[in-house]
Amino acid sequence: MNFNDFHNWIYKEFKINLHAYKPEQLNRRINSLMSRIGIKTLEEYKKLLLVNEDERQRFFDFITINVTEFFRNPELFKELEENLKKYIQSNNNLKIWSAACSIGCEPYSIAMILNEINPLGRNNIIATDIDMTILKKAMLGEYQITEMKNVSDFYLKKYFKEVNNKFIIDNKIKSMVKFKRHDLILDDYEKGFDLIVCRNVIIYFKNETKKEIFEKFVDSLKKGGLLFVGATESIYNYKDFGLEKVSTFIYRKA
Incomplete structure (x- = not known):
């Protein structure tokens, strides 16, 4: 079995x-994972994934790159906050999508910002990921100290409770976010978003896949809606997608 056959089997x-x-x-990551668990061939690995649920979940986690933290790149979240302040002057009922949200740090970060700058608005935050196990952890809202390094003292005291070395997020913030499974490549996209946040995921895709995803994102935004991408994911041809550059990693639908 070669990698192309393995990819086909994973899809099926x-x-x-x-x-x-x-x-x-991708194939380097798969080889690395196989090496860690002593698997030498893709055929052998395929058989393991079929029968071993723990290894199957480890594979999904490894492939989907679930590395995240609250307010990742804090200076960029500050820019997002300033842009949202301007945006809500004309519309304070926001529909927001946090795509590929992992364990929920990103949508909860946005929820905390909105609770401060738009407390009287209706803030509807949808958070999606391909991995249901990760989404269940996101819904739980319990975090390790390593995921909290960018959380200010103000937010920490107001929105978290520390219990047994875990940080539990406030129920009000949890209630602002609705989690569900979504595959950026295979599933349909909802429409009418004021803000779409998708960070540190697109970089792993082929260029043609990136193009398709950006086109779908723009189609899903309202006119004037914002797209916030990761710190390594500048859209150099943003005008081709009908976007305007607001700041380094934030774009507006023209």
Whole structure:
């Protein structure tokens, strides 16, 4: 079995399209994971994934890159906050999508910002990920100290409770976010968003997949809506997608 056959099998068995990822990076990651657990062939690994639920989940986690923290790149979140302040002057009922949200740090960060700058507005935050196990952790709202390093003392005291070395997020913030499964490559996109946040995910996809995703994001935004991407994901041809540059990693639908 070669990698192309393995990718085809993953799609058939688990409905995850690995062909959309950059093959060199992806296959290197799969080889690394196999090496860690002493697996030498893709055929052997396929058999393991079929029968071992823990290894299957480890594979999903490894492939979908669940690395996250609250207010990742704090200076960029500050820019987002300033842009949202301007935006809500003309519309304070916001529909927001946090795509590929992992364990929920990103949508909860946005919820805390909105609770401060737009407390009287209706803030509807949808957070999605391909991995249901990760989404269940997000819904739980319990975090390790390593995920809290960018949280200010103000937010920490107001929105978290520390119990047994875990930080539990405030129920009001939890109630602002609705989590559900969504595959950026295979599933349809909702429409009418004021803000779409998708950070540190697109970088792993092939260029043609990136293009398709950006086109769908723009189609899903309201006119004037904002797109916030990761700190390594500048859209150099943003005008081709009908976007205007608001700041380094924030774009507006023209």
